[in-house]
Amino acid sequence: MGQGILEITAKNFDKEVNASELPVLVDFWAEWCGPCKMIAPIVDEIATEYAGTLKVGKLDADTNQELVMNFGIIGIPTLILFKNGEPVARITGMQPKAKILSQLTPHLT
Numbered sequence: 841m842g843q844g845i846l847e848i849t850a851k852n853f854d855k856e857v858n859a860s861e862l863p864v865l866v867d868f869w870a871e872w873c874g875p876c877k878m879i880a881p882i883v884d885e886i887a888t889e890y891a892g893t894l895k896v897g898k899l900d901a902d903t904n905q906e907l908v909m910n911f912g913i914i915g916i917p918t919l920i921l922f923k924n925g926e927p928v929a930r931i932t933g934m935q936p937k938a939k940i941l942s943q944l945t946p947h948l949t
Contacts, residue, residue: 844887848897850904856897858925863947864895868911868918870902875934876917882937883919886944893948923947 846856848866857864867883869876887896901908901916911920911927921929921944929943 844891844896845884846895846897848899848904850907853899853907856895857922860895860922860925862893862895863921863923863928864897865944866920866922867896867898868901868908868913868916868920869898870900870916873901873916878934879917879919882940885937886940890948894944921947 846852848856857866865883865886867876867879869880883896883898886894890896899907901913911918913932915932917932917934919929919931919940920927928947931940931943
């Protein structure tokens with residue numbers, strides 16, 4: 841995990857995501873997932889570039905099945921942007937950075 845990226849789990853989801861004053865981008869991923877490894881450097885860059893404006897966390901889909909089911913995730917990687925504890929944007933699959941940012945930035949003001 842890159843610098844500034846939180847590990848999100850079922851135990852800390854309420855504190856780190858629902859109670860966050862900043863929008864939170866959660867990367868639902870798994871160790872065995874090739875596209876997850878491909879998108880990871882992009883997520884790291886976003887975490888660095890938007891530090892102070894956006895929190896970024898990674899949630900292991902294999903060890904947090906209940907959260908995966910709660911958010912209806914059927915494919916990984918899935919990025920969900922939460923604002924005030926509510927999902928406001930969802931990106932599924934490997935996407936270029938520009939496309940990811942085009943969906944995130946309208947919610948970061």
